[in-house]
Amino acid sequence: MNEELDSQLSAMFDDELAPGECELLARRLSRDEQLKARWGRYAVIGAAIRSERGVRLNAALAGRVSAVILAEPALAAAHGAHRAAVRWWQPLAGAAVAVGVALVSVLWLRAQVPFAGAPRNAHLTATASVPAAAVVAAAAAGAPDSYVVPRAPAVRAMVPSTELANYVVAHSVFSSPVARRNLLSAFMTSESGTAAEEPPDEPQGNVH
Amino acid sequence: MSTSERFIALTLAWAVAGAALAGEASPERTPAHKTSLESAPAHKTSLDQAPAHKTSLESAPAHKTSLDQAPAHKTSLESAPAHWLERMNRALTTRNYDGTFSHWHGGRVEMLRIIHRVQDGTVSERLASLDGSGREFIRAGPSLTCYLPDKRTVLVEQRPPQESLVGFPAVNDQTASFYDIREVNRTRLNRRNTHVITVSPKDEYRYGYRLWIDDSTAMPLKTQLCDRRGHVIEQIVFASLTLPAHIPDSAFKSDVSTAGFQWLRNESGPPAPTAATLAWNAMRLPPGFRMAARSAQTLPGSADPVDHLVFTDGLASVSVFVEAQRREQADQPAVPESAALGSSSAFSTVIDGHKITAVGEVPPDTVRFIASQLKAEEPPAVSSRRH
Amino acid sequence: MSADASDLSLVRRVQRGDKGAFDALVLKYQHKLVKLVMRYVRNPAEAEDIAQEAFIKAYRALPQFRGDSAFYTWLYRIAINTAKNAVVSRDRSPIEYDLDRNNDESYDMQGRMKDSETPEGLVLTEEIRSTVNAAIDALPEDLRTAIVLRELEGLSYEEIAAAMACPVGTVRSRIFRAREAIDRRLREVFEGGLGRAEELG
Numbered sequence: 001m002n003e004e005l006d007s008q009l010s011a012m013f014d015d016e017l018a019p020g021e022c023e024l025l026a027r028r029l030s031r032d033e034q035l036k037a038r039w040g041r042y043a044v045i046g047a048a049i050r051s052e053r054g055v056r057l058n059a060a061l062a063g064r065v066s067a068v069i070l071a072e073p074a075l076a077a078a079h080g081a082h083r084a085a086v087r088w089w090q091p092l093a094g095a096a097v098a099v100g101v102a103l104v105s106v107l108w109l110r111a112q113v114p115f116a117g118a119p120r121n122a123h124l125t126a127t128a129s130v131p132a133a134a135v136v137a138a139a140a141a142g143a144p145d146s147y148v149v150p151r152a153p154a155v156r157a158m159v160p161s162t163e164l165a166n167y168v169v170a171h172s173v174f175s176s177p178v179a180r181r182n183l184l185s186a187f188m189t190s191e192s193g194t195a196a197e198e199p200p201d202e203p204q205g206n207v208h
Numbered sequence: 209m210s211t212s213e214r215f216i217a218l219t220l221a222w223a224v225a226g227a228a229l230a231g232e233a234s235p236e237r238t239p240a241h242k243t244s245l246e247s248a249p250a251h252k253t254s255l256d257q258a259p260a261h262k263t264s265l266e267s268a269p270a271h272k273t274s275l276d277q278a279p280a281h282k283t284s285l286e287s288a289p290a291h292w293l294e295r296m297n298r299a300l301t302t303r304n305y306d307g308t309f310s311h312w313h314g315g316r317v318e319m320l321r322i323i324h325r326v327q328d329g330t331v332s333e334r335l336a337s338l339d340g341s342g343r344e345f346i347r348a349g350p351s352l353t354c355y356l357p358d359k360r361t362v363l364v365e366q367r368p369p370q371e372s373l374v375g376f377p378a379v380n381d382q383t384a385s386f387y388d389i390r391e392v393n394r395t396r397l398n399r400r401n402t403h404v405i406t407v408s409p410k411d412e413y414r415y416g417y418r419l420w421i422d423d424s425t426a427m428p429l430k431t432q433l434c435d436r437r438g439h440v441i442e443q444i445v446f447a448s449l450t451l452p453a454h455i456p457d458s459a460f461k462s463d464v465s466t467a468g469f470q471w472l473r474n475e476s477g478p479p480a481p482t483a484a485t486l487a488w489n490a491m492r493l494p495p496g497f498r499m500a501a502r503s504a505q506t507l508p509g510s511a512d513p514v515d516h517l518v519f520t521d522g523l524a525s526v527s528v529f530v531e532a533q534r535r536e537q538a539d540q541p542a543v544p545e546s547a548a549l550g551s552s553s554a555f556s557t558v559i560d561g562h563k564i565t566a567v568g569e570v571p572p573d574t575v576r577f578i579a580s581q582l583k584a585e586e587p588p589a590v591s592s593r594r595h
Numbered sequence: 596m597s598a599d600a601s602d603l604s605l606v607r608r609v610q611r612g613d614k615g616a617f618d619a620l621v622l623k624y625q626h627k628l629v630k631l632v633m634r635y636v637r638n639p640a641e642a643e644d645i646a647q648e649a650f651i652k653a654y655r656a657l658p659q660f661r662g663d664s665a666f667y668t669w670l671y672r673i674a675i676n677t678a679k680n681a682v683v684s685r686d687r688s689p690i691e692y693d694l695d696r697n698n699d700e701s702y703d704m705q706g707r708m709k710d711s712e713t714p715e716g717l718v719l720t721e722e723i724r725s726t727v728n729a730a731i732d733a734l735p736e737d738l739r740t741a742i743v744l745r746e747l748e749g750l751s752y753e754e755i756a757a758a759m760a761c762p763v764g765t766v767r768s769r770i771f772r773a774r775e776a777i778d779r780r781l782r783e784v785f786e787g788g789l790g791r792a793e794e795l796g
Binding site: 022 | 599600604607608610612617618619623626627633643650655657719720724728742747768771774775782785
């Protein structure tokens with residue numbers, strides 16, 4: 001195995017290779033099964049380090065996708081042949097552009113931190129964790145700026161100002177359990193940037 | 209936990225509501241219930257009385273007992289569909305559960321996860337958006353924490369510990385006169401036997417519900433909030449749900465990395481009641497609503513005291529917050545504002561130099577109505593706090 | 596370094612009809628996508644099905660991908676939508692509510708393993724994980740720190756260089772050497788357990 005090539009592969013995997021070199025290596029990667037397998041194991045190593053529980057590291061997923069794709073027309077030959085796919089996709093593009101980096105960083109954050117508790121590899125986290133609490137600004141007292149009810153022009157989807165958030169939280173204690181869940185759910189998800197969804201098949205329908 | 213007398217007074221109102229709940233356990237439920245209803249005006253009277261202190265503290269353990277038991281109780285509502293509402297409320301407030309659910313409103317679907325635990329009389333709850341916002345709401349006993357990564361803000365509010373045990377509001381006989389509660393169907397939902405209960409409002413001041421309640425656990429597997437004509441406004445469906453016997457503390461730790469966030473707290477505790485506090489009340493209320501609690505408190509990040517009044521019809525509740533306008537705002541024209549959070553409504557207006565905000569899971573007109581009916585009863589020998 | 600150049604070079608190839616380049620994208624993101632989908636469904640096998648569907652949707656939609664956002668942003672959004680739709684339309688294929696068992700067995704926050712998670716799959720996953728962990732433990736300190744900062748913390752080479760007070764070139768070399776050392780152990784597991792000889796050469 002060519003060590004320089006593998007070193008490039010490792011850098012490309014981390015998106016740390018110059019674009020020109022990427023072009024060349026991408027070409028080779030797409031054809032060289034051995035290189036591809038190595039690339040796949042790099043991904044497995046990353047997943048194992050992140051201790052992504054419930055995720056099977058030996059899943060046959062890649063092989064299954066590959067098999068389906070093999071039966072598909074190659075894309076260059078199939079321009080315009082995917083009407084349905086286009087319609088399905090377009091609202092997404094707008095959202096992705098509009099929401100941009102902030103959403104991604106949240107996703108990344110959440111993808112990388114297990115839902116509860118520390119990763120199993122304690123020695124790994126110890127190496128690199130940022131002392132979050134130490135950085136926190138103790139800006140408790142003042143902050144009058146954040147206490148203006150926004151001039152919501154219309155009735156819809158008011159941006160939950162800190163003030164409204166306070167009210168909602170204080171009120172939630174006095175709601176019935178179901179109403180509280182509705183209220184807090186709406187509060188958790190308001191203005192979260194996932195507009196432009198296609199509506200689900202179901203909700204309003206099956207009413208008895 | 210610094211607890212002022214005002215807060216104690218508030219918890220007294222709770223205790224009364226709790227007593228009504230506890231009353232269910234006894235066969236003599238109906239009279240007990242009546243009493244609690246009739247005593248509603250008494251809440252207000254008792255607020256300023258010192259003995260309230262004692263009562264509320266004593267009644268708290270009693271309430272706890274009623275929750276710890278899961279009694280197969282006989283009530284006047286047992287045969288009625290309203291019984292299912294009670295069972296459901298009790299399941300939601302006393303069981304351990306962990307579920308993901310879809311929340312549908314206004315053509316949007318979001319996924320959330322809820323984890324709920326009652327252990328040694330302490331309620332822990334975590335609600336997290338699984339989609340973009342990354343927001344989380346965590347309740348650990350008396351402490352309510354709201355992570356708002358999009359605002360780089362964390363709100364921390366301390367509540368009296370007694371509150372966390374209270375199932376509120378309580379469905380009662382009076383509720384039945386403003387809602388039509390029926391079991392319309394028994395159906396299989398995702399291989400579970402469910403009772404389909406509809407709660408239809410009899411006027412336009414409140415919303416209704418359609419609930420799919422699991423036969424064996426009384427957990428609502430699907431809930432729809434409907435307007436008066438039965439149109440679905442908001443829906444929650446559990447995608448997965450488990451009832452673990454044990455949930456570790458780690459389940460209630462937030463994922464949100466809060467480095468550099470602004471933390472807003474109300475650690476100072478509620479303000480001492482002063483003579484300067486105006487006694488606010490509603491001149492008129494929508495049919496069936498009554499004041500159930502009132503308190504003075506500070507909210508996270510603000511030193512100004514806020515009056516918090518709670519009105520309920522037994523199912524829906526509306527909070528009204530009264531704050532003296534700050535000097536810098538006094539010159540601004542008072543523009544009433546409306547807001548919506550899912551199916552819940554908020555309305556803000558200015559009355560007599562005070563900002564009045566009503567929030568509740570009711571139609572917009574109801575919060576507007578209640579907010580606009582607020583009036584300060586001039587207390588004796590008080591110069592108001594107006595700047 | 597232009598962000599996303601690596602993915603983009605592969606995406607452009609797929610758009611020009613090179614299906615093999617798509618394999619590389621799937622291999623790279625499959626675990627992250629499954630992990631993402633696992634927030635919506637508990638069952639690993641179902642999560643893999645949804646991730647598979649998302650990859651295929653992405654492939655079909657790729658002609659319209661203009662590179663306005665990073666590829667994985669775009670891919671993640673497709674996966675989220677696919678997962679949501681799968682969950683919402685579940686009335687068709689019933690959900691398991693785990694309500695009957697008042698189970699006291701260890702509570703797994705990441706969702707419990709259902710029977711569809713074959714014992715074989717679990718054992719191998721655990722074997723892979725412990726192999727990787729053992730290999731990391733055996734690494735010299737500087738290699739271990741570099742790979743962990745990269746994979747666990749998601750830092751760029753430049754950030755790692757700053758943290759470790761060394762040139763970027765050294766970071767690149769350390770991460771590569773760490774990967775190679777781990778990979779050497781990992782290949783033995785794959786060879787023993789998976790029989791994917793054609794991929795191993």
